Amino acid sequence: MKLRPTRRALFFAAVAFLVLAGPLSVALWRLFPSLVTLLSSDTTKATGTSPEPIEPLEGPWIVALQPGHWRIEDLPDELSHRRGDTGAVYGDVREADINRAVAEALVPKLEAEGWRVVMVPATVPPDLRADVFLSIHADGSERPDRRGWKLSPPWRPSAAARSLTDSLRRSFSAEPGLVEDRDGVTIYMRGYFGFNYRRYLHAISPYTPASLIELGFVTNPQDRRLLTGDLDFWAGIVMRGLKDYFSDRKREYVEDLRPMDLRWVAAGPDGAILRRKPNETAEAVLSVDAGTVLIPVDRSGEWYEVFLRHYRRTVWVTENEVVVVSDRRPTAPRQPAANLRAAVELSLLHRHVLHDTPVRHVTKAGLMGYLPERRPSSNMAEMFSGETSGCRL
Numbered sequence: 181m182k183l184r185p186t187r188r189a190l191f192f193a194a195v196a197f198l199v200l201a202g203p204l205s206v207a208l209w210r211l212f213p214s215l216v217t218l219l220s221s222d223t224t225k226a227t228g229t230s231p232e233p234i235e236p237l238e239g240p241w242i243v244a245l246q247p248g249h250w251r252i253e254d255l256p257d258e259l260s261h262r263r264g265d266t267g268a269v270y271g272d273v274r275e276a277d278i279n280r281a282v283a284e285a286l287v288p289k290l291e292a293e294g295w296r297v298v299m300v301p302a303t304v305p306p307d308l309r310a311d312v313f314l315s316i317h318a319d320g321s322e323r324p325d326r327r328g329w330k331l332s333p334p335w336r337p338s339a340a341a342r343s344l345t346d347s348l349r350r351s352f353s354a355e356p357g358l359v360e361d362r363d364g365v366t367i368y369m370r371g372y373f374g375f376n377y378r379r380y381l382h383a384i385s386p387y388t389p390a391s392l393i394e395l396g397f398v399t400n401p402q403d404r405r406l407l408t409g410d411l412d413f414w415a416g417i418v419m420r421g422l423k424d425y426f427s428d429r430k431r432e433y434v435e436d437l438r439p440m441d442l443r444w445v446a447a448g449p450d451g452a453i454l455r456r457k458p459n460e461t462a463e464a465v466l467s468v469d470a471g472t473v474l475i476p477v478d479r480s481g482e483w484y485e486v487f488l489r490h491y492r493r494t495v496w497v498t499e500n501e502v503v504v505v506s507d508r509r510p511t512a513p514r515q516p517a518a519n520l521r522a523a524v525e526l527s528l529l530h531r532h533v534l535h536d537t538p539v540r541h542v543t544k545a546g547l548m549g550y551l552p553e554r555r556p557s558s559n560m561a562e563m564f565s566g567e568t569s570g571c572r573l
Contacts, residue, residue: 231441234387234434237309241295241426244310244388245287246374247280248317251301256382259303259373268320270398275318278407282395282418283316285411289419304374304382311429312344312422313390315374318407319361319397327400328361332392334375335477335487339436340389343428348391348421355417357406361394367492369394370477387437393418442476445484445502452501458483465495473505 249267267275283299290297298310319330329352333341352358369392377383384390395414396403406413447468455462458480466488468474474497478485482499 231438234437236431236434237311238431239296241293241312242298242310243290243295243422244298244300244308244313244384245283246300246302246304246313246315247276247283248315249276249302250280251303252276254301255303258380259382262302262373268318268398270320270404273398273404273408275320275398278318278395278398279316281411282414285415286418289415290422293423300374302374304384306381306383307377308384308388310384310388311431312425313374313384313388314418315372315390315392316418317392317394318403319364319394320399321397322399324399324401326361327397327403328359328364329396330361330364330369330394332365332369332372334372334390334439335370336440336442337478338387338389338439340429340433341391341439343436344389344421344425345391347425348393348418350424351417351421354420358396361397364394367487367494386439387434389437440479442479442484443504445474445476445486445497446470446505447472447474447497448501448503450501452497454486454488454495454497456495458485458496460498462496466491474502 249265252265252267253263255263267279269275287297287299300308300313331345331348331352333345337345353360372392373380374383375390375392377386396407398404398407447470449470451467451469452472452474453464454466454468456465457463474484474486475489476484477487477494480496483496484499484502485494485496487494
């Protein structure tokens with residue numbers, strides 16, 4: 181004889197479940213970060229995964245220079261939305277011309293050191309390996325009083341990328357006539373598409389130390405006078421920074437090339453306070469509830485810098501207020517089938533430039549062959565006929 185539960189018994193069982201499930205679900209949610217951390221660490225230990233080895237480059241130092249916005253119209257389909265980004269303009273003064281001219285002025289200085297030079301257009305050869313990748317730019321603003329230089333390594337920078345940027349910063353800071361655009365580094369500089377191997381096929385290798393340079397503002401009279409003046413001034417600043425960087429580098433320091441291994445974190449049981457700067461007295465920007473997942477992009481001591489997608493900015497949170505919730509790491513670049521042919525062609529071109537062509541031909545007959553025949557004047561003012569009189573924003 182089978183016993184069938186009555187409707188009344190089912191009703192009371194359902195009520196009891198709901199009463200108990202509420203507190204239980206809250207407790208589980210508070211424990212969720214710790215549970216995920218435990219599971220992630222166990223899985224990692226069980227699989228025994230280890231980072232992929234980094235092969236050191238050989239031969240002379242390889243310096244890849246990218247004049248910002250050069251051949252931007254030739255970007256592949258995955259970056260087609262950026263083809264119209266031709267750079268800042270003030271009257272007849274174009275950022276793209278300044279970027280290219282400064283990069284070209286650097287070439288003979290680099291060659292004189294016996295280093296190998298690669299000029300890179302907007303389309304970065306997939307997985308580009310070099311000892312240094314510099315993307316050279318100038319800025320623009322609706323405020324004509326805004327001026328100054330700034331530098332940025334990629335998100336989650338390697339120790340080498342941070343060291344490169346620090347060396348360049350010291351060199352720029354040593355020039356008394358220049359000012360730094362403090363707090364002017366944007367998420368678009370740090371997430372520059374040429375750096376973004378996690379999202380795009382046409383980007384540098386994770387193991388290429390990189391920095392984006394903004395020389396100054398073409399929309400500011402003082403900066404514009406310098407930007408359209410002596411090219412050796414700017415090339416000398418960058419060259420000093422590179423010499424400083426390479427003076428302390430050895431190719432066998434391959435682990436310095438590995439990007440920061442930052443796992444996702446979540447606010448702890450008591451929530452977390454997100455601050456503007458990495459210190460306890462800095463302005464509190466936002467507070468988040470327990471379990472809120474945060475994506476770190478950098479770290480300084482006990483502080484994580486996390487990206488807030490909705491606000492399009494970064495903030496800082498102390499490690500004492502978060503727990504690691506994911507073993508997720510940056511992924512390998514995607515390889516859309518539509519771009520495969522172009523990727524192969526660019527890779528072959530890159531291999532030819534780096535390995536098969538003498539240095540002098542790299543800069544004049546290789547990728548530099550895309551440039552017009554006329555090289556820019558050693559004084560940019562001659563190109564722009566003085567101080568661009570009559571130019572307006």
